[in-house]
Amino acid sequence: MPWLPRAALFWDVVLGFLGTAAFLIDLGADLWAxxxxxxxxxxxxxxLVLALLGLASVALQLFSWVWLRADPxxxxxxxxxGRCLALLHLLQLGYLYRCxxxxxxxxxxxxxxxxxxxxxxxxxxxxxxxxxxRLFETFLETTPQLTLVLAIVLQSGRxxxxxxxxxxxxxxxxxxxxxxxxRALRTCLPSKSPLGLGxxxxxxxxxxxxxxxxxxxxxxxxxxxxxxxxxxFLGLWLVLLLWVWxxxxxxxxxxxxxxxxxxxxxxxxxxxxxxxxxxHTRGRATxxxxxLLSDSILVAVTWSTHTSWLPSGIPLHVLLxxxxxxxxxxxxxxxxxxxxxxxSCRWEPDRVDGTxxxxxxxxxxxxxxSRMTRLAQNFFPRVREAEAALPRKEEVNGVL
Numbered sequence: 001m002p003w004l005p006r007a008a009l010f011w012d013v014v015l016g017f018l019g020t021a022a023f024l025i026d027l028g029a030d031l032w033a034x035x036x037x038x039x040x041x042x043x044x045x046x047x048l049v050l051a052l053l054g055l056a057s058v059a060l061q062l063f064s065w066v067w068l069r070a071d072p073x074x075x076x077x078x079x080x081x082g083r084c085l086a087l088l089h090l091l092q093l094g095y096l097y098r099c100x101x102x103x104x105x106x107x108x109x110x111x112x113x114x115x116x117x118x119x120x121x122x123x124x125x126x127x128x129x130x131x132x133x134r135l136f137e138t139f140l141e142t143t144p145q146l147t148l149v150l151a152i153v154l155q156s157g158r159x160x161x162x163x164x165x166x167x168x169x170x171x172x173x174x175x176x177x178x179x180x181x182x183r184a185l186r187t188c189l190p191s192k193s194p195l196g197l198g199x200x201x202x203x204x205x206x207x208x209x210x211x212x213x214x215x216x217x218x219x220x221x222x223x224x225x226x227x228x229x230x231x232x233f234l235g236l237w238l239v240l241l242l243w244v245w246x247x248x249x250x251x252x253x254x255x256x257x258x259x260x261x262x263x264x265x266x267x268x269x270x271x272x273x274x275x276x277x278x279x280h281t282r283g284r285a286t287x288x289x290x291x292l293l294s295d296s297i298l299v300a301v302t303w304s305t306h307t308s309w310l311p312s313g314i315p316l317h318v319l320l321x322x323x324x325x326x327x328x329x330x331x332x333x334x335x336x337x338x339x340x341x342x343x344s345c346r347w348e349p350d351r352v353d354g355t356x357x358x359x360x361x362x363x364x365x366x367x368x369x370s371r372m373t374r375l376a377q378n379f380f381p382r383v384r385e386a387e388a389a390l391p392r393k394e395e396v397n398g399v400l
Contacts, residue, residue: 013106016127019134019180020099022173027053029166030145036162048148056141057092060133062260064094067129067371070253075122095133102126124187128372131184138177139268143215146170150219151226175208178272184372199341202333207272209330213323214271217296220303233270236295241266247277251371275375293327 030053037046068076068085079085079101088097105123109115149166153159159167179200222229244262252258268274273288275281300320 009106009110012123012127013103013110015180016099016103016106016130019130020096020103022169022176023096023099023134023137026142026169026173029162029169030141032162033149033166036160045148045152049145052141052144052148056137057095059140059260059264060137061089061092061094062257063133063136063264064098064129065089066252066254066257066260075125095137098126098130098133102130125369128184128187128369131180132372135177135181135268136264138174139271140264142170142173142177143211143271146174147215147219147222150215151222151229154220154223155226171208171212174211175204178207179204185375199337202337202341206330206333206337209326209333211272212330213327214292214296216319216323217299218271221299224303236270237266240269244269244276249276251276251375 030049034046034049034053037043037049065086068079080088085094085097088094102123105119105126109119109123112119146167149163149170153163153167182203183200218229218232221232225232241262244265249258249262249265251261265274265276269288273285275284277284303320
């Protein structure tokens with residue numbers, strides 16, 4: 001195998017290992033924070049940390065289990081029996097098992113001089129599922145935990161060392177999960193060129209800069225009105241859930257699990273943009289941006305009349321202008337990315353459906369992650385348009 005592909009496979013394994021390590025470190029930090037809150041007598045804070053951690057973990061296990069049950073028979077031949085897998089998911093270890101399985105497959109592919117197309121496709125299949133689960137975990141647990149920590153710091157007027165570490169790692173982890181998900185979308189559509197280093201850095205930065213003002217807005221609202229933030233979240237979440245439902249999502253294998261997906265997407269949309277429907281996304285992204293911006297401005301107006309509720313040491317005169325500058329810079333980087341750095345869509349006619357698909361290779365069906373492919377086709381609408389523009393196979397062969 002050429003040196004460059006082997007190097008790329010090596011870095012895929014390294015990034016997979018780092019992602020798994022980051023998940024374990026984040027889990028340990030959350031448990032450490034909960035323990036510290038208990039020791040200091042702040043039982044409500046500890047309960048909130050553990051509740052967010054538990055709810056996110058249950059959702060992740062449900063996604064993982066439903067996907068495994070929906071995958072083609074015989075695809076995961078090396079997996080343990082179904083009862084063992086069910087037990088792993090009941091013990092909240094399903095996502096961690098997937099990470100370990102992905103690392104094993106990645107090492108297997110990297111160690112072989114000439115890995116088969118099936119092994120390569122299966123490694124991609126596992127990586128895409130892990131990337132999607134990591135994104136869900138990020139917005140169901142990491143982002144709410146970050147908001148909670150910021151609210152606690154703003155309310156108390158000081159931050160402990162472990163809280164600063166939690167804040168920094170959370171921001172980086174959230175932006176990294178968004179970047180990793182975006183790269184995974186491009187992986188499952190080979191007609192899309194991969195993200196370069198410069199594009200990846202800019203994509204990482206604009207997500208980080210746009211996320212900070214939103215998280216700060218919700219954190220300040222939580223610090224000022226700790227008993228009203230639940231109503232605020234629930235009200236916006238119901239509106240976003242309705243919006244997702246009206247777009248007619250079709251991601252999960254059955255109608256009941258589809259509502260789990262819609263509820264998760266509504267939670268993501270509370271903090272950041274996430275596309276769920278086919279077609280051009282510029283209009284929907286603009287509507288979502290204006291919606292969140294309007295909500296954050298209303299929260300900012302509320303701050304201005306209740307700042308006396310916060311400790312005097314909180315530098316709101318610095319935080320508010322800084323968050324506004326972050327938003328403007330993030331928006332500018334986002335526009336620059338999609339104008340000049342977004343990899344172009346180069347359609348390859350020999351790839352009929354624009355995906356790796358379940359293509360035959362000497363009688364062997366290659367694994368194809370249809371879940372991620374549907375999302376990728378929604379995110380990159382020109383792929384679907386190019387597919388529709390291609391002549392059908394019957395037309396090419398002169399058959400009506």
